[in-house]
Amino acid sequence: MGLIDGLFSLLFSGGRNAVKETVEVFRENAEAGAARDADRAEAALAQFAAEFSAPRQSVFDRVIDGLNRLPRPALALGTLGLFVSAMVDPVWFAERMQGIALVPEPLWWLMGAIVSFYFGARHQAKSQSFQRSIAQTVALAPSVVRNTAALRALGAGAGEEEVVDGAGDVPSANPALAEWRSR
Structure with a gap:
């Protein structure tokens, strides 16, 4: 042991x-x-x-804290506002988007860099496809103006203009509609 x-x-x-x-x-x-x-x-x-x-020492600190909380809600609400304005007045919206189409590409890159730096997102990589989609949407503006004018004319009963499609072509006459109008 x-x-x-x-x-x-x-x-x-x-x-x-x-x-x-x-x-x-x-x-x-x-x-x-x-x-x-x-x-x-x-x-x-x-x-x-x-x-x-620690209690805030000055009004400046409170103002800066408030400003730091604004960009994300402002961008989200602004984007929703753009959708609403596109539905309420498409011609007004198309005119504004035509102005955006004139912004030079280096300025878009600068804005993309600033926004992606601020939010840490992949905005810069997608900004070119976003620009392309804006240009395609703005290209539809003439047909939107013609369609809106035709719809307003139909609503007012002022005439029987035909609505054109997105390519600007007038569709063939509708026989059922022609027969209904003749009654």
């Missing part, structure tokens, strides 16, 4: 654990790691709490 007792006292005595210390060379002590993670999280939360617990 003396030999085994001596061996155990060598490994586990004096408040030290030789096996534990040897294993911790190769594998982290999970309990100690969790304690370090908890201390790190507590320090981060204390830093955040210190940042937001």
Whole structure:
């Protein structure tokens, strides 16, 4: 018994654990790691709490905080406003988009870089396809104007103009409609 007792006292005595210390060379002590993670999280939360617990010193700080919160809602509501304006007055909207079509490409790239830097998005990569789609939409403006004029004329009962399609072609006469009109 003396030999085994001596061996155990060598490994586990004096408040030290030789096996534990040897294993911790190769594998982290999970309990100690969790304690370090908890201390790190507590320090981060204390830093955040210190940042937001101090009362604002000036009106300037409150104004800047408010301005920092504006761009995203303004862009979202502005985009929805564009959809509404396109439905309410398509000609007015097409005129504005015609003006946007005249903006030079380097300026679009600059705006794309600023917006993508601000939002961290992939806007710059998609700006050229966006420009192409705007140009295609603006190209439809003449047929939209003709269709709108024809619809207004039909609504007022002023004439029997035919509505043209997106390509500007007048469709063939509708025999069923002609018969109905003749009654």
